[in-house]
Amino acid sequence: MLLLSHCYYHLRISSTMTTSCFAGSIFLATAGVSTAFTIRLPPILPTKHHHVHSSSSLFSSTQAQSYLDTLSTKEADGTSTSNFWGAPRNEQEIIDFISEAVFNDVSHHDAASNALNDNVAPTIDQHLQRIEVISEEPPLVIVHGFLSTEHCDDIMNAVIGPEEAYDNSENVKNQLKRSTMGAKQDKSQQRTSSTAWLHPDHCPKPLDEFSARVSNLSGLPTSNFENMQVVRYQPGQEFQIHTDHLDSFNDMDCGGRLATCLMYLNDSEDNVPEESLSNNDETFTGGETFFHEFDRAVSPRKGSALFWWNTMERPGSKGYDKNMFLNVDLKLRHAGLPVLSGEKWVCNKWMHPLPFPHGV
Ligand SMILES: O=C(O)CCC(=O)C(=O)O
Numbered sequence: 483m484l485l486l487s488h489c490y491y492h493l494r495i496s497s498t499m500t501t502s503c504f505a506g507s508i509f510l511a512t513a514g515v516s517t518a519f520t521i522r523l524p525p526i527l528p529t530k531h532h533h534v535h536s537s538s539s540l541f542s543s544t545q546a547q548s549y550l551d552t553l554s555t556k557e558a559d560g561t562s563t564s565n566f567w568g569a570p571r572n573e574q575e576i577i578d579f580i581s582e583a584v585f586n587d588v589s590h591h592d593a594a595s596n597a598l599n600d601n602v603a604p605t606i607d608q609h610l611q612r613i614e615v616i617s618e619e620p621p622l623v624i625v626h627g628f629l630s631t632e633h634c635d636d637i638m639n640a641v642i643g644p645e646e647a648y649d650n651s652e653n654v655k656n657q658l659k660r661s662t663m664g665a666k667q668d669k670s671q672q673r674t675s676s677t678a679w680l681h682p683d684h685c686p687k688p689l690d691e692f693s694a695r696v697s698n699l700s701g702l703p704t705s706n707f708e709n710m711q712v713v714r715y716q717p718g719q720e721f722q723i724h725t726d727h728l729d730s731f732n733d734m735d736c737g738g739r740l741a742t743c744l745m746y747l748n749d750s751e752d753n754v755p756e757e758s759l760s761n762n763d764e765t766f767t768g769g770e771t772f773f774h775e776f777d778r779a780v781s782p783r784k785g786s787a788l789f790w791w792n793t794m795e796r797p798g799s800k801g802y803d804k805n806m807f808l809n810v811d812l813k814l815r816h817a818g819l820p821v822l823s824g825e826k827w828v829c830n831k832w833m834h835p836l837p838f839p840h841g842v
């Protein structure tokens with residue numbers, strides 16, 4: 483609140499009808515500082531009518547907590563939801579919950595059914611599994627060993643593909659294209675990476691396992707998820723400060739971007755022992771994910787996932803309703819810092835309150 487109270491906003495939103503992405507950005511100028519909030523969205527969909535609160539998206543932490551507290555548990559249709567993340571949790575509770583939901587059991591949630599019905603055991607690097615809580619409230623966690631390093635390679639290969647498969651036509655989604663912003667898919671200096679979208683069919687087992695774990699972690703069904711977005715940064719490329727949700731995203735039928743799971747597909751040199759650096763050609767330097775509120779630069783580690791909620795409202799909190807207006811939580815603004823050498827690869831999974839209409 484303090485940070486933004488004397489700031490000037492200019493809101494620029496634009497859209498695209500393709501299945502690649504929709505982008506909007508808020509440019510924020512303070513005394514001598516210029517910052518871009520850059521947001522990407524799925525395709526524009528027929529809008530529904532929301533009861534749009536006049537409330538600002540900017541909360542102090544006390545206001546935020548009392549806002550969460552005043553909501554009631556009933557949804558508009560009279561049903562109530564329960565979700566671990568609906569109430570403030572301490573570090574131990576978070577670690578216990580994630581250990582159970584992600585590391586011990588990927589089969590109890592509906593989301594896991596596709597992944598595990600074939601009776602194939604999930605691929606896990608057990609020795610890498612560890613949970614790091616950066617912030618309890620709002621929650622920001624790193625789940626190390628979220629997906630096996632083998633599956634990370636499979637995902638990158640699904641994007642790189644055989645050379646002859648390369649095709650620049652718009653309807654090819656699983657190949658890298660320069661990241662764009664806006665209706666005209668403008669190239670932007672705020673986001674200079676390349677992106678590709680993976681449908682589960684492009685890489686079934688890794689993507690199913692990933693979605694099942696994200697579903698267990700968030701408590702949301704996989705049908706509410708966007709396809710996986712894979713991002714490659716080459717030296718000098720970055721994604722400047724932004725939030726993954728914006729007020730305007732509430733206009734979509736699936737609602738806004740409630741939560742994010744960002745996973746690293748390769749290692750920063752920081753995370754590779756010196757003796758193995760020479761025979762490891764896929765590391766990079768720079769490219770930390772920086773969370774300004776927590777003054778924390780996360781150094782990418784292959785198979786580690788970051789999870790957070792982008793909005794003040796969360797499933798399971800009092801008064802949460804799938805159709806309600808979602809206010810962005812500015813504490814979760816973040817940036818992908820410039821890569822200094824090598825290539826950094828990440829993937830994103832964005833979650834919505836309502837089913838995401840695949841195939842439009
Ligand atoms: O690359 C990173 O570290 C952050 C990426 C990110 O924030 C995004 O793709 O929305």
Ligand SMILES: [Fe+2]
Nearest residue numbers: 724725726816
């Ligand atoms: Fe982001």
